[in-house]
Amino acid sequence: MLLSTKGDYGVRALIDLAKHVGEGPVQRAEIARRRQIPESYLDHLLAQLRRDGYLRSTRGPGGGHELAKASDEITLLEVLESLEGSLVPIECVNEEPGSAAGALCGQQWVWQDIYTLMLERLGGTTIADLVEHENQHEQRFAATYKI
Amino acid sequence: MLLSTKGDYGVRALIDLAKHVGEGPVQRAEIARRRQIPESYLDHLLAQLRRDGYLRSTRGPGGGHELAKASDEITLLEVLESLEGSLVPIECVNEEPGSAAGALCGQQWVWQDIYTLMLERLGGTTIADLVEHENQHEQRFAATYKI
DNA sequence: TAATTCACGACAAGTTGAGTCAAGATTCTA
DNA sequence: TAGAATCTTGACTCAACTTGTCGTGAATTA
Ligand code: FES
Ligand code: FES
Numbered sequence: 001m002l003l004s005t006k007g008d009y010g011v012r013a014l015i016d017l018a019k020h021v022g023e024g025p026v027q028r029a030e031i032a033r034r035r036q037i038p039e040s041y042l043d044h045l046l047a048q049l050r051r052d053g054y055l056r057s058t059r060g061p062g063g064g065h066e067l068a069k070a071s072d073e074i075t076l077l078e079v080l081e082s083l084e085g086s087l088v089p090i091e092c093v094n095e096e097p098g099s100a101a102g103a104l105c106g107q108q109w110v111w112q113d114i115y116t117l118m119l120e121r122l123g124g125t126t127i128a129d130l131v132e133h134e135n136q137h138e139q140r141f142a143a144t145y146k147i
Numbered sequence: 148m149l150l151s152t153k154g155d156y157g158v159r160a161l162i163d164l165a166k167h168v169g170e171g172p173v174q175r176a177e178i179a180r181r182r183q184i185p186e187s188y189l190d191h192l193l194a195q196l197r198r199d200g201y202l203r204s205t206r207g208p209g210g211g212h213e214l215a216k217a218s219d220e221i222t223l224l225e226v227l228e229s230l231e232g233s234l235v236p237i238e239c240v241n242e243e244p245g246s247a248a249g250a251l252c253g254q255q256w257v258w259q260d261i262y263t264l265m266l267e268r269l270g271g272t273t274i275a276d277l278v279e280h281e282n283q284h285e286q287r288f289a290a291t292y293k294i
Numbered sequence: 295t296a297a298t299t300c301a302c303g304a305c306a307a308g309t310t311g312a313g314t315c316a317a318g319a320t321t322c323t324a
Numbered sequence: 325t326a327g328a329a330t331c332t333t334g335a336c337t338c339a340a341c342t343t344g345t346c347g348t349g350a351a352t353t354a
Contacts (some may be wrong), residue, residue: 002149002236003258004342012252027299035251041344047301060352061298076257089149103288104182105159106281110223110272111150117264125257134253141250151311175331188313194332207321208329 003084009037010045010083011076011130017055018071019133025057025064047085052082072128077119080128087122089115150231156184157192157230158223164202165218165278172204172211192230199229219275221294224266226274234269236262 012035020026028046032039046065049055054074057065067074080087088094092108093115159182167173175193179186193212196202201221203213214221227234235241239255240262 001238005344006254006342008237008254011254015253025299029299038344040346043301044344050301057300058352059298059300059350060354063299063352065300076254090155093150103281103284104160105155106274106277106284107155107158107223108234109280110268110277114265114268117268118261120262120265121257130257133256137250137253148325152313153311172330174329185313187315190332191313205321205330206319206329206331207323209322210320210330213329 002087002089003080006045007080007084009035009042010049011079011127012037013042013045013065013126014049014067014071014074014079015055015130015134017067018127019134020139021067021071025062025066028066031065044115048083049079052078054079070128071131072126074124074127075123076127077122080122087115089118089119114117149236151225153192153237154227154231154274155191156182157196158226158274159184160189160192161196161201161214161218161221161226161274162277162281164212164214165274166281168214168218172209172213174211178212195227195230201226201229217275218278219273221274222270223274223277224269225271227269234262234265236265 013031016031016035017026028042029039031037032042046055046057050057050065053068055065056068057063077087090111091114093103095108160178163178163182164173175189176186178184179189193202193204197204197212200215202212203215204210224234237258239252241260242255
């Protein structure tokens with residue numbers, strides 16, 4: 001498994017914030033409830049995302065978190081790398097080919113290919129895209145309800 | 148990290164066996180030495196690969212391991228799944244879309260896409276392909292040596 | 295000042311990764 | 325039949341990571 005819950009929860013939180021942009025700060029507890037994330041764990045994730053500049057937070061009554069950038073300027077890739085660290089599928093993809101890996105293993109190039117595809121996909125998808133998908137999903141759900 | 152050393156070592160071993168096909172059984176110790184794998188660990192991996200039918204082994208003096216199939220009929224995908232278990236990048240890719248994941252997260256579809264690409268690549272690459280790549284690599288290496 | 299909300303670090307239980315080791319089974323050769 | 329060579333299997337270890345929980349403290353507002 002490449003992704004732990006950290007990345008998943010973190011993205012969920014950012015989607016939530018993106019959906020409530022312009023409504024003032026959103027509280028941790030609210031995000032946690034809506035997205036089903038343990039609040040005291042979400043704590044750490046929001047802190048990390050703040051440190052990396054994806055959101056800003058204010059303390060005190062009426063405080064909370066809000067996006068620090070436009071949701072279409074935050075790619076899935078950055079967020080996941082912020083929370084999970086590098087997403088390399090196997091360690092040697094960063095080493096230059098022709099080093100030990102090339103001589104001993106011979107599958108390095110396959111994983112470099114796959115990694116490149118991954119980076120393209122994740123780098124080309126923004127939080128705004130995810131929100132849009134979610135909205136469409138909700139509309140479909142509402143439609144089947146009406147029928 | 149998606150892959151542990153298990154998958155990597157296992158593939159190395161199969162490549163080694165593929166290169167010595169037709170020369171009788173190859174001993175564990177030899178594979179371990181050539182491919183730099185701890186022998187007593189390689190142990191478990193070969194056992195698993197034998198159970199899943201990718202190689203056969205004989206005991207006693209002169210014994211060892213050999214491929215049980217043609218090297219171009221063993222895909223990287225099967226081998227890795229045999230050794231690592233499922234290669235899903237995140238757990239929910241197998242759940243039907245529209246379940247909890249769709250409502251809470253909204254990034255499921257991205258990972259399903261990536262997973263599909265991964266399966267195509269890994270399923271379309273055989274041990275024979277890896278051996279060929281390795282041979283080409285060696286030739287290039289020899290060439291730069293001559294110059 | 296009291297209440298609210300985030301910030302940060304310590305801690306803990308469970309799982310996984312990466313091996314190691316030893317006892318046993320099988321086969322070959324002398 | 326006695327070794328010797330090989331694979332087979334399961335138990336065991338050690339460290340790191342995951343997924344949290346808690347408690348204290350800091351900032352802000354009313
Ligand atoms: S050493 Fe990198 S794929 Fe094997
Ligand atoms: S729940 Fe599957 S990607 Fe978030």
